[in-house]
Amino acid sequence: MTVSTAAKPASEAAPQTRQSRPLRFLTCGSVDDGKSTLIGRLLWDTKSVKADQAESLTRDSKGTRNGLDLPDFALLTDGLQAEREQGITIDVAYRYFSTAKRSFIVADTPGHVQYTRNMATGASTADLAVLLVDARAGLLEQTLRHASIAALMGIHQFVLAVNKIDLASYSREIFEQIAAEFREYALSLGVRAVTAIPMSALKGENVVHDGKAEMPWYDGPTLLETLELATVRSAQTVGFRMPVQRVCRPDESFRGYQGTVAGGAVKPGDSVVILPSGTPANVSKIVTYDLVRNAAVAGDAITLVLDRQVDVARGDMIASIDARPATGLHFDATLISLAQDGITPGKRYWLKSASRRQRVTVETFSAIDWKTRRWNEADALAVNTIGKVRLHFEETAIFDSYEANRDTGAFILIDPDTHNTVAGGMIQGRASDVSRIGKGSNERVVLLALPPEVAEKLIGSDFFASIRDDVEVRQTTRDQLAGLFDDGKED
Amino acid sequence: MPSPQKPPLDPHLKALENEAIYIFREVAAEFEKPVMLYSIGKDSSVLLHLARKAFYPGRIPFPLLHIDTGWKFAEMIALRDAIAAEGDVDVITFTNPRGPAENITPFTHGSALYTDIMKTQALRMALDAGGYDAAFGGARRDEEASRAKERIYSFRTPDHRWDPRNQRPELWSIYNGMIRKGESVRAFPLSNWTEGDIWRYIQAENIPIVPLYFAAERPVVERDGMLIHAEDKRLELLPGEQIRHERIRFRTLGCFPLTGAIHSEAETLDDIIAEIETATVSERQGRAIDRDQAGSMELKKREGYF
Numbered sequence: 165m166t167v168s169t170a171a172k173p174a175s176e177a178a179p180q181t182r183q184s185r186p187l188r189f190l191t192c193g194s195v196d197d198g199k200s201t202l203i204g205r206l207l208w209d210t211k212s213v214k215a216d217q218a219e220s221l222t223r224d225s226k227g228t229r230n231g232l233d234l235p236d237f238a239l240l241t242d243g244l245q246a247e248r249e250q251g252i253t254i255d256v257a258y259r260y261f262s263t264a265k266r267s268f269i270v271a272d273t274p275g276h277v278q279y280t281r282n283m284a285t286g287a288s289t290a291d292l293a294v295l296l297v298d299a300r301a302g303l304l305e306q307t308l309r310h311a312s313i314a315a316l317m318g319i320h321q322f323v324l325a326v327n328k329i330d331l332a333s334y335s336r337e338i339f340e341q342i343a344a345e346f347r348e349y350a351l352s353l354g355v356r357a358v359t360a361i362p363m364s365a366l367k368g369e370n371v372v373h374d375g376k377a378e379m380p381w382y383d384g385p386t387l388l389e390t391l392e393l394a395t396v397r398s399a400q401t402v403g404f405r406m407p408v409q410r411v412c413r414p415d416e417s418f419r420g421y422q423g424t425v426a427g428g429a430v431k432p433g434d435s436v437v438i439l440p441s442g443t444p445a446n447v448s449k450i451v452t453y454d455l456v457r458n459a460a461v462a463g464d465a466i467t468l469v470l471d472r473q474v475d476v477a478r479g480d481m482i483a484s485i486d487a488r489p490a491t492g493l494h495f496d497a498t499l500i501s502l503a504q505d506g507i508t509p510g511k512r513y514w515l516k517s518a519s520r521r522q523r524v525t526v527e528t529f530s531a532i533d534w535k536t537r538r539w540n541e542a543d544a545l546a547v548n549t550i551g552k553v554r555l556h557f558e559e560t561a562i563f564d565s566y567e568a569n570r571d572t573g574a575f576i577l578i579d580p581d582t583h584n585t586v587a588g589g590m591i592q593g594r595a596s597d598v599s600r601i602g603k604g605s606n607e608r609v610v611l612l613a614l615p616p617e618v619a620e621k622l623i624g625s626d627f628f629a630s631i632r633d634d635v636e637v638r639q640t641t642r643d644q645l646a647g648l649f650d651d652g653k654e655d
Numbered sequence: 656m657p658s659p660q661k662p663p664l665d666p667h668l669k670a671l672e673n674e675a676i677y678i679f680r681e682v683a684a685e686f687e688k689p690v691m692l693y694s695i696g697k698d699s700s701v702l703l704h705l706a707r708k709a710f711y712p713g714r715i716p717f718p719l720l721h722i723d724t725g726w727k728f729a730e731m732i733a734l735r736d737a738i739a740a741e742g743d744v745d746v747i748t749f750t751n752p753r754g755p756a757e758n759i760t761p762f763t764h765g766s767a768l769y770t771d772i773m774k775t776q777a778l779r780m781a782l783d784a785g786g787y788d789a790a791f792g793g794a795r796r797d798e799e800a801s802r803a804k805e806r807i808y809s810f811r812t813p814d815h816r817w818d819p820r821n822q823r824p825e826l827w828s829i830y831n832g833m834i835r836k837g838e839s840v841r842a843f844p845l846s847n848w849t850e851g852d853i854w855r856y857i858q859a860e861n862i863p864i865v866p867l868y869f870a871a872e873r874p875v876v877e878r879d880g881m882l883i884h885a886e887d888k889r890l891e892l893l894p895g896e897q898i899r900h901e902r903i904r905f906r907t908l909g910c911f912p913l914t915g916a917i918h919s920e921a922e923t924l925d926d927i928i929a930e931i932e933t934a935t936v937s938e939r940q941g942r943a944i945d946r947d948q949a950g951s952m953e954l955k956k957r958e959g960y961f
Contacts, residue, residue, distance in 0.1 A: 182667035186847075255819065257803040258796045260849045267667065269847060281824045288826040409680040414713040422709075424677045453708040454661075463669075465676035465709070478684050502824050516829055519684070574827045583833040588826040 182267060184396050186260075190271040190286035192314070193296030194306040198327045202296065202365035203259055203272050206388070209372035212261035256282045265392045280313070280548040281502035284588055287314045288574070291397045292321040294387070295346075299332035299362070302342050308349055309534050315353035316498060316550065317590070318397075318570060322350060322358045323390055329379070330364040336381045359390045402568050403487025404428035404436065407518035408480045412467055420451055420467035421476055426518060426571035427564070428484060430468070431459040435485040438476050440560035442630055444485055445470040479520040481562050481572070486624050489564045489572055494595035495555045498566075499526065499545060503579065503586035507545040507553075513586070515555070517575035522561065524577070527554040545587075554595050566590035601636055613645055661861070668856050672705065675844035677828065678807060679709035679791070682842045683716050685832035686789035689842075690782070693719035693746070695731040696908045697864050698793030698845060701853055703738070704862045705844060706791075718745035720781055720790075724773040725754055726761060726910040728884065730865050737863075747785070751777035761912040762891070770913075779815045782839065789832075789840045797849045807846050813837035850906075850931055858924040868927065870904040870919040881915030906931070 191199045207213050259270040271286030287293065293314040297307055311322065324346045332338050343360035350358045361370050362382055369375030372388045385393075405427040412420040430436070434447045449469040450457045460466045468482060476482070483489055501507045507526055515524040531542035531551040545551045555561070566573030577587040601609050614622070616639075622628055623637065640648075664672060682689055691706060693699050706715045721735055739746035753759060754773050761769045782790060796803050806822050808830045823831050834840060845853070857864060867884075874885040876896050883890065884905075885898045890912065892898070903916035904927075921927045 182665055184666050185670035186667065255804045255822070258847070259803060260797040260847075262849075262851075267849075285824045285826050289828075409677070410684040412710065412713045418712060420712070422680055424673060451712065453711040463673050465673045465680070467711070514833065516831065518829070519681070570827065574829065576826055576829045576831060578831055578833055583831070583835065585823045585826075585831045588824070 184266065186262075186267040186269045187292065187391060187394055187396055188269045188271070188290045189292040189294055189391065189394070190273055190283075190290045190314070191294045191296065192273045192283050192286070192310040193325075193327075194298070194301075194304050197296035197298050198365050199272055199296055202294075202325065202327065202363075202371065202387075203270055205365045205368055205371045206270070207259060207261055209368055210261050210263055210388070256286050263388065263392060268391060280309070281500075283310055284313055284317065284500050284502065287317040287319060288588065290314070290317075290319055292323065292391070292394045293319045294323040294325055296325045296327050297342060297346075299326050299329045299335075299338055299342065303345055303349070305534055308537070311346075311350065311355075312353060312532070312537075313500070313550070315350075315355050316500075318566065320355055320357055321394055322355055323387060324358060324360040325365075325387065326360060326362045327365055329362040329375075330367055330369070334362070334378045336362075336379075339382075359385065361385070361387055361390065363387065397570075402427050402489075402564055403484030404430045404434070404482075405484075405489065405564070405569065405572050406430070406466075406468060406482045407520065407572070408476055408478055408482060409519045410478055411476065418469075419473075420449075420469045421482060422465075422467045423482075423519065424465045425460050425462050427462050427569045428487070429459060429461045436470070436482050437485045437488060438474055439481045439483055439489065439562045440491055441475065441480070442626075443474050444626065445472050445474050447471070479522075481518070481520070489562050489569075490594040491560050491562050492594045493557045493560065495557075495561060495563055496592045496595050497553055497555055497575075497589045498550065498592065499528075499553045499577075499587050499589045500550050501545040501547055501587050503582075503584055504547050505579075505586070506547050506549070507551075507577070507587055509544055512580065514578040514580055515557075515561075515575050516578060517561075517563065518572055520562065521578075523558045524561075525556045526577070527556065529553060552592075553589075555589075563591040563594075565593050596636070596638070601634060611649075661859070664856075664859055668852065668859060671848055671852055672708070672856070674828070674847065675702075675705045676709040678830075678842060678844040679706055681830055682789050682791065682808075682832070682840075683710070685830075686840070688785070688787050689717040689789040689791065690720045690747075690785060690787040691715075691717055691791040692778075692793075693721045693735070694793065694908075695721065695727070695735050695865060696793070697853055697857060697868060698795065700862050700864050701848075701856055702791065702793045702845060703744070704860060707743070715744045717791075718747050720785070720787075721746065721748045722774060722777050722781060723748050723750045724769075724777070724910050725750055726773075726887075726889075726912060728865070728867055728908060728911045728914075729886070730867050731908055734863065734865050747781075749777060749781035749784075751780060760889075761910060766913050773910075782815065787839065788834060789842055791842050791844065793845050794843050795845050795848050795850075795853075805843060805846065807843055808832065809841040809843065810834070811839045811841060813839075815839070851928065854924065854928050854931065858928065865908055867905045867908060869923070870902050870921045870926070872900050872902050873916070874898045875901050875903055875916060882917070884911050884914075884916060887911055 191203060193199055257272040259272065261268055271290060273283045273286040295307060295311055297303055324343060326339050326342050329339060339362040346360065347358050361384060362379055363370040363375065365371055369378060370386045372386060374386055375382065406423045406425050408421045409423045412422050430447055432447050432449060435444060436447060437444050447468060448471040450460050451467040451469060481489065499507065509528055510525055512523050512525055514521055528543050528545055529552045530539040531545055531549045533540045539552065542551060564572040573591040575589045576585050577589065579586045691702065693703065710716060735746065751773055759769060759772055794802055794805065796805060804819065806825050809817060810822055811817055832840065875882045876885045876892060876898055878896065882903060901918060902920060904919040904921060905914060905916050908914060919930060921930045
């Protein structure tokens, strides 16, 4: 076999500057759907494989046979020796390639049931998911599970790669049936952006180059065209957030708070609040190595200087004074159990979110049953299961919902005995819990119903911030409220 | 020192820079005694620059550690000493005493044994001696197949071993820095950078690098298919070998007897960027230690090689 060593034509050379960050996507599917082959093909056809790598590819291909006079592309991504010997992928591999239009980071995730944690890892940072199915086998439980995990983790763009279409006689009927079935399932997950593509990764049809010769009936985009047009998940739109990573104090005259802006924007003069203490302050300076800046936006790593002496430590959050994250001791979340022992109810775990680490116990309500695709009641979570849980903290926790902000709404659980990362989780919101109001169950409590604009003013006040943990705020309609107050009967 | 006069980074490099600074700060905050491994190569130069940015206006809160095999290019040592002389960061140099004591050289002991003693074992000794619980490295996932699966926080046992089956899942950018006494973490702020990103960043930020990366006429000798820089007096010519003067440069830098040069006319950063974007071989192609057998980097990593 010969390896093309031709240099890329100038028109294909990567641009010197890029107008956006790399698109991150993951590939997932069942065992033997050909994920590694697909990525190998993408790298090969975008000329991202260098000659010496190709040489070791052909050297290592000896003894494996794919029936064609082609290198074994899977060897490009199956990097660990143990995997090569077993012919499977056991860990997430990250790959990098670029075209004239943009650059890409690919997470190649394994399909085996016991490695669902790697799939979750790849999905947590991805903008888009490529799901592979074998055209001969159609959608499997595993495929649907991966789609569910990706959707739960906030991925809203899917590519359904109906692979090995060459082994299904390039059948349009088979392709369209699988595509329709998947679209229906995706819709049930709230995902509308699905691009289905019939392809043969091995032969390179509809990956980078089109497959018109064998599939004249398909006039949609190739995989690469789809990826080049996909949108990068943009910064979340809630108010300013900066989890404090460390306090910078080179001398008595300077005290700055270092962290990465996790949402919104900030400029000198802005009013902020330190959480959980609730102390207000104003931003006096934004310092970076390059210059003192007049604004910073989500993603920027900065050093913030405040206008007054306040008590700020690692794990605190600096946030907009008028659009604060939720604080409290009880939050509802979706949890993905990653470790062999599962998640034990009542056990004290460490929870890390942004720069904050604190003790938590987990109360489990329900878990997904993959067979029926329903949430069933559950009080513990076995490995690789996804559950709805309530988190109980010993000290104030600070979160946004994951939907509103990935950076301030995601967390991991760490087992204090093994120090292993045993779960990943996504905050839904502060738990509805009236038990903390008042001192006992017979204590009098006062319900106050307000128009939203009045409530917002009250909630934004310093006084309210200081008592936030002792009150419960709910939104409802006037009709429902009328029912609650029994207004009708007293008339 | 900061230079306020340069144009802003493009969004791609800015995103990579932000990510690296976040990782630096996270490790510095969570570990008791971090250290930064400093190899003097282009990736190390970028790493050092990012560390300065991460902690400015404070000082870098950890030392740099250079594992000196005694066989580095002279121009590398010159840059290291210049960095140390700037005084804004502590530079520690460590050489495995077995090297000089037993006269271990890449010529007499072969690349595999020499690398094990003077790099892998030396690194373990230096990390143990310093009691470091976290070590920053400049490794990138795009460099080599087994690195494609490396975590940002790579967990190491008390004897510095890397078990690929026993690494923690890394979700979002939430890193788990909890370890027991004796265990350690290698942290890789440049994980998501490619070779092209490194060069574009060096150019955009005007970062000083070893001049050997730029093409010039230099004395070379061809050995085992590699072009070896023939400047150091300790390089003894084998029968049939001749010193030639050719226009060469290096894509990676290590120990001079084990690092192959490439023929090149790339004299500027623009030239280098243009060259690697049309290159048909990967940068590690010049490294003798990768070529022993498939998976050889993985084997070295399991033993504790960086």
